[in-house]
Amino acid sequence: MRQLFPSILRPLPLLTALVGGSLLGGGLVMPLPAQALGEEAIVNKLEQVPVFIILNSDGQPLTAAAEVNDQEVKVPVVFIDGEAADEFLNRAREEDPSAEVALVDLGTLYQETVLNSEAQVPLLYLPIGDELDAALQVQSNFQGVPLFIARQGADGPYLTINQDGQASLPMFFSRNDLQTLLNRYQESNAEAASDIVVQVLSLEWLLSTMANSDDPALDAQLEQVRLFPSTEVLNFIRSQQPE
Known part of the structure; x- marks a missing residue:
């Protein structure tokens, strides 16, 4: 597997702390200055x-x-799941034996395609199959790459995490990773955890909204979004590295 951006394998201390239960929190997302996210802020969240x-x-x-x-156009295919990319590679090599899978970070890819001022190129995202199945259990008509979030009741505040006094709104590419967070939350706050509702939204919606929102309240929440890649995907990447 070709690795275009080695920094993607840097440690994820916040995810480790989440699993350890040290950063759990709950409550409304803290208000921030009302403004749509700029390109740099979007790229930083995706890196x-x-x-x-x-x-x-x-x-x-x-x-x-x-x-x-x-209009029908040709767009680059982006796999969220490395194993799915490897499986598709076998078919691609029937036409091009030199084809290979490349690991990239979404922030750089998004910046060099969608945000490219000279030739803006949309991307086609292929979700992880099991996560799409999990999303359909939450929302029967769901389409896209799922991001799982939790909140206190169907219309209550989103579950947040806290680090150095800063609140963040975690969104997970993996339903199981979110469940790990919820299990830790239940251990520390069983009564509140009983009201937790899991919801799902699409990565495609999030990207579009971050770039185009003019709703001050929504912009404040988007500022605090923190994306967590699937633990299984991270483990797959590590398994592909030479010893």
Whole structure:
């Protein structure tokens, strides 16, 4: 597996602390200055999310047909799941034996494609199959790459995490990773945990909203979003590294 951006494997201390239960908190997201997220802020939030693309012998990414502004265009395919990318690679090599999977961070990829001022290129995201199944159990008509969040009741405040006095709104690519957080929360606050509701939204919606929102209340929440890649995906990446 080709690794374009080695920094994606840097430690994730916040995720470790979450699993350890030391950062759990609850309550409303703290208010921040009302403004839509800028490009730099969006990229920063995406940088710790590993994704996979398939490159051909010319170093160009695998593309698929998609409808953009009522026109069919070829867009790069982005795999959230490394194992799925590896499986698809076998088919890609039937046409191009030199094809390979590349590991990139979503922030850099997003910046160099979607945010490219000269040639903006949309991306087609392929979700992790099991996580999509989990999302459909939460929302039967769900489409896209799922991000799982928790809140106190269907309309209550979102469950937050706290670090150095700063509140963050965690969104998980893995339903099981969110459950690990909820299990720790239940140990420390069983009564409040009984009211927790798991919800799901799509990565595609989040990216669009971060770039285009003009709702001050929503912008304040988006400022505090923190994305957590799937633990299984991180373990897969580590398993591919040479010993």
